[in-house]
Structures are given as C-alpha cells and as structure tokens.
Amino acid sequence: DSGVTQTPKHLITATGQRVTLRCSPRSGDLSVYWYQQSLDQGLQFLIQYYNGEERAKGNILERFSAQQFPDLHSELNLSSLELGDSALYFCASSVASGGYEQYFGPGTRLTVT
C-alpha cells in the first residue's frame, strides 16, 4: 500500500459526459501528479501540482483540467469524453517537487462507451 488513494476504482460513462477523479496523496506529500495509461499511448504524464499550484504540464488535453485543494487532495476533471479517453488514470505523490520518488495510487479505470 503506497498510501495514495484514488476514487472511484472503476467508472463507466458515455461519450460527451464529464467525470471527476479524486486523489488523496500520502500524508506529508505536497506534490501530486496525474498520468494516463492506455494500451496504445503507454504511460503519459498529464500534469503536476505542488502545494496547490500547477508546476508542470505534459500531454494534457484542453478538455481535461485538474486542481489541488488546500488539504492537498487533487481532482482531475475530464469533459466531453470520447471513446479514446478510456484508460487507467493514475495519481502519484511525492514529498516535494523535483527528482523525488513518486508513490502511485492504484488507479481509476475509466471506460467510455
């Protein structure tokens, strides 16, 4: 158990809909990262927050957004969903920003039908 929790574990929704994925980092970790894992694209870095502020952006679509709240939990919002958004979404946390070890949550499996 990494100490990172993600909810929900599974999510099935229809095209065009909007969903919110939630992540609680390990106690004491200030940085949260979001990743998308799909069979064709592999593991893609989406975005990083550090202590409530956006720190780095990867291959995140404009239809996706994220935020980190004062209690350090984070939410990833996915809107106007397409079939191709079906994937595993991982959250990870680290103690700070930088070359630190990231602790991964168990993931949320999103299926768009």
Next chain:
Amino acid sequence: GDSVTQMEGPVTLSEEAFLTINCTYTATGYPSLFWYVQYPGEGLQLLLKATKADDKGSNKGFEATYRKETTSFHLEKGSVQVSDSAVYFCALTLNTGGFKTIFGAGTRLFVKA
C-alpha cells in the same frame, strides 16, 4: 524532444536467468533516472533511482547505473524469480520550470519456473 526508449517486450526468461532491460534517454537537461515496476492490477512502485552520472541504484537484487556518456540506464538482475514477473518502466524527471516526468513504453517480463 525529451524521451525514454526501452527494449520491446515481452521478455521471457527461466528462473535464475540473468536479466537485462535496456533503457536509453534523450534529455535537454540533466535528468534524474528511475526504474518503476508494475505488478498486475496495481499501480507503479519505485524499484530504484539515480540522480547523477555514475550513480548506481539498487534494490531487491536489481541494479542500474546512470551512464551520461551513453545516455543509458540499463536494468540488470543476476538471478530472476517467478515473482519478478511484471512490467518494468524506465523514467526520467527533468526540471523544465516545473518537473516533468517521462516514462518509457514499459517492458513486460515473464519468468518461468
């Protein structure tokens, strides 16, 4: 652009065989390098890391050395076990204003008894 290239899998070995998984990277700066492992149905776990040239990361019998001159971070283990069957990801973290992380495509390892 920045990237990580891993040898394609799957790699199938017999128990007690020697393992090498090749990883090379391209980076505009001076990255930290990581190997993560993903067991079926789980999130990624850090296996080992190295933050500067010639550093050797090691854990659970696995080793990798940060080779700046060849931009490589190959993973090795002298004697694999069935329990090592998993997907292995090479990754780098770069300071680009924020810290972005780039993962390789992953290499699936099967170890037969």
